[in-house]
Amino acid sequence: MENIKYPDPSQWNDLCQRPTEDSTKLEADVSQIMSEVMKNGDEALVQFNQELDGVRTESIKIDLQNKEFNIDPELAESIKIAEFNISKFHAAQKIEEEKIETSPGVNCWRKSVPIEKVGLYIPGGSAPLFSTLLMLAIPAKLAGCKEIIVCTPPQKEPELNAIIGWTCKYLGINRVFLTGGAQAIAAMTYGSESVPKVDKIFGPGNQFVTEAKQQAQKAGTAIDMPAGPSEVLIIADDSADPEFVAADLLSQAEHGRDSQVVLISDSEEMIRKATAETEKQLETLPRKGIAVDALKNSRTILVDTLDEAMEFSNAYAPEHLIIATTNSNELAEKVINAGSVFLGNWSCESAGDYASGTNHTLPTNGYAKSYSGVSLDSFMKKITFQKLTKTGIDNLGSAIEKMAEAEGLEGHKNAVSVRFKKIK
Numbered sequence: 001m002e003n004i005k006y007p008d009p010s011q012w013n014d015l016c017q018r019p020t021e022d023s024t025k026l027e028a029d030v031s032q033i034m035s036e037v038m039k040n041g042d043e044a045l046v047q048f049n050q051e052l053d054g055v056r057t058e059s060i061k062i063d064l065q066n067k068e069f070n071i072d073p074e075l076a077e078s079i080k081i082a083e084f085n086i087s088k089f090h091a092a093q094k095i096e097e098e099k100i101e102t103s104p105g106v107n108c109w110r111k112s113v114p115i116e117k118v119g120l121y122i123p124g125g126s127a128p129l130f131s132t133l134l135m136l137a138i139p140a141k142l143a144g145c146k147e148i149i150v151c152t153p154p155q156k157e158p159e160l161n162a163i164i165g166w167t168c169k170y171l172g173i174n175r176v177f178l179t180g181g182a183q184a185i186a187a188m189t190y191g192s193e194s195v196p197k198v199d200k201i202f203g204p205g206n207q208f209v210t211e212a213k214q215q216a217q218k219a220g221t222a223i224d225m226p227a228g229p230s231e232v233l234i235i236a237d238d239s240a241d242p243e244f245v246a247a248d249l250l251s252q253a254e255h256g257r258d259s260q261v262v263l264i265s266d267s268e269e270m271i272r273k274a275t276a277e278t279e280k281q282l283e284t285l286p287r288k289g290i291a292v293d294a295l296k297n298s299r300t301i302l303v304d305t306l307d308e309a310m311e312f313s314n315a316y317a318p319e320h321l322i323i324a325t326t327n328s329n330e331l332a333e334k335v336i337n338a339g340s341v342f343l344g345n346w347s348c349e350s351a352g353d354y355a356s357g358t359n360h361t362l363p364t365n366g367y368a369k370s371y372s373g374v375s376l377d378s379f380m381k382k383i384t385f386q387k388l389t390k391t392g393i394d395n396l397g398s399a400i401e402k403m404a405e406a407e408g409l410e411g412h413k414n415a416v417s418v419r420f421k422k423i424k
Contacts, residue, residue, distance in 0.1 A: 001300055003275075003299070004299055004300065004302065005268075005301075005302045006302060006304065007301060007303075012312060015299065016316045016366065018260055018297075018364075018365050018366070019297040026208070027211060027215075029182075030182045030212050033048065033186060033208075033212070034182065034185075034186040034190075034212060034216075036183075036186075037187055037190060038189075041187075041192035041193050041194075042059075042194050042195075044192075045060050045179045045183055045187055045192060045194075046059075048179070049153075049178065049179065052180075053154055055154040055156055055159065057154050057178050059178075060178055060187075060192070060194045060195065061177055061178075062159070062165075062177065064165065064169055064176055065174065067165060069163075069165040069166035070162065070166075071162055071163050076166070078355070079130070079134070079166075079167060079170065080170075082131070082134055082354055082355035083134060083138065083171070085355055086135065086139075086359075088357060089357030090142055090375065090376045091142055091376075093376040094112075094142075094376065095112075097109060097110050097111075097112075103392070104392065104395055105389040105390070105391030105393070105394070105395055105396075106388050106395070106396055107388075107392075108384065110383065110385070111383050111384075113380065114143040114144040114379060114380055115143070115145055115379055115381060116146045117147040117149075117199045117200075118140050118145045118148055118200050118201075118379060119188035119202065120133065120136040120140065120148065120149065120151070120203055121180075121185065121201060121203030122150055122151070122152040122203060123152075123204060123205050124152040124155065124161055124180055127287075128152070128155070129204075130161070131360065132203060132204065132360070132361065133150065133164060133167050133168065133171070133173075134167065134171070135360050136202050137171045137173050138171065139374065139375065139376045139378065139379055140202075141171065141172070142376055142379075143380055147175070147196065147198075148175065149195065149196060149198065150168060150175065150176045150177065151176075151177045151179050151180070151184035151187065151188060151195065152176065152178065152180060153178070153180025153184070154179075159178055160178060177195050179195070181205070182208045182211065182212035185201060185205075185209060185212035186212060186216075188201050189201070189219050189221045198221065199222060200221065200222040200224070200379075201216055201222070201224070202361065204227040204230070204364075205227070205228070206228065206258065207228055207229065209228075210226050210227065210228035213226060214226060224361065224374055224378055225362075225363045225367060225371040225372075225373075225374075226363070226364075226365065226371075227362065227363060227364055227367075228365050229255070229256050229260070229364060229365075230252050230259045230319060230320075231259060231260045231318055231320065231364055232248060232261050233261075233263075233313055233320070234248055234249065234263050234264070234324060235306065235310065235322070235323045235324065235325060235331065236265045236274065236322075236324045236325065237267055237325040238269065239345070240265075240274075240324035240325065240345060241324075241345050242270065242276075243281075245263065245274040245324060246274050246277035246278040246281050247281060248349055248350075249263060249278055249298075250278060250281055250282060250285060251348070251353075252349065253295055253298065254285060255294070257293035257294055258294070258297070259294040259297070260294065261294065262299055262300075262301065263300045263301070264301040264313070265300075265302060265303070265309065266303055266305055266308075266309065268302055271302055274300075275300060306325060306327070310331050310334045310335070313335070313338070314334075314337045315337075317338065317363075317366045317367070317368040318338055318339065319338075319339040319363060320339060320342065320349045321335065321338040322341075323343050324345050328343040328344050329343060337369045339363050339368045339372075339373050340358055340360070340362055340373060358373075359373050359374045359375060361374040362374075390423055393419050394423055397416045400412075400416045401416050404416070
C-alpha cells in the first residue's frame, strides 16, 4: 500500500482516483460483445461461455424445477437468517403516501408501482456471490415485480453453482440463465431466444460489466447504478483495533484485483500497526494473490485531524465507509457521500455484505456523490396522480393560463380556457 502523509487538499483529486483500464479499449471491447449478442442471441452467449469462461454449455437456460442442490445445512440456516433480516429492513421501506389537497378542488397523490421485468446479474467468477442474489431478489419480490430473471456465469463443475441454485429455489426464483460478464448484460438489454429483454438491470460486476450497463442505458434499458469494483475507506483513530482494521481492509481487497482500499487516520502509530497487521493476515488469506494486486492500488493517508479525514472521505465518496473512532457517531453526522456506513470497532463491513439487513449493492468509483444503494424503491416507479374538480380548475385556471401564455404555448392555455367557458 502506498503511504501518504499530510497531503495538501490540492492533491486530493489525484488520491481519489480508482484503478482503471484504458477506457477507449474497454468501451470498444464491450461494444463488440454487446453487438454480437444483439445479432446472434443464444449462439453468441454459448460461444462467449466457451471463449471467456472456459465452459462448454449446451444451453443457456437452467431448468431449476428438475434440479436439486445440496448445501451445508449450517450455511442454509445462515442464508435463512440473512433473508429474514434483509426482508425485515426492506419491507419497512414501504410507505403509504397521502392524498394532498394543494388548493381547493385540486388533489394530488403518488403511487408506487413495481417495475414489471427486472434482470439480476449475479457475479460468479472466482467467487459466486449468492449474497448478491439475496440483496436483489428479496426487494424485487417485496416490490411485486412480475418477472424476475437471474443471469450468472457458468461454473466448470457443475454448470450452476450449487449455493446460487439452492438460494434461487429458496427465494422462489425459477428463471436462471448461464451467462456472465458484458454478454449477460447484453442479453438482458436486447433479449435472446432464451433470455427475455428486461426493463431494468441490477447487480455489481467488474469494469466490463459496469461499462456494459452504461451501454445498456444508452440502448434504453434502465440500470440500478454504475456499480464496479468493490472498495472501502476506513477512518481510524488510536482507539481502533489494528487487527480489526486490517481484516476490514483485506475483506475488500480479496474481492478483485481492481478493488481498492484506503485507510485514513490522524495517528501515524495506528497506520503503522494496521499496516503490519495487514501484512501478517495477508499471509493466511486463501485469495492472497488477488488481495496483493488490490493492495497495489491502495493507500494509507495520514492527516492532521479526524475532521480532515471526514472531508477527504466525502471527496472520495466510498462505496463502504467504516468509522472506527471514539466519536464515530459525531463524525457520522458529517457524512455526505457514501454508499453504506459502519460505525465503531464492532461494525465490520462484512455484516452489511451478508446479514445485517442493509443492501450491499452500492455505488462505487465516486458515484456515491449522486447515487444511492439498491433499496425497495429501486424496483418501483413513482407515478403521480391529480384530480381537479370544477372548483379546482376555476381556482387554478387563471394562473395556468397566464404561465402558458408567457411561455408562448397557446395550446396549453386553451386547454384551460375551454373549460372556463363550460363553467361559465
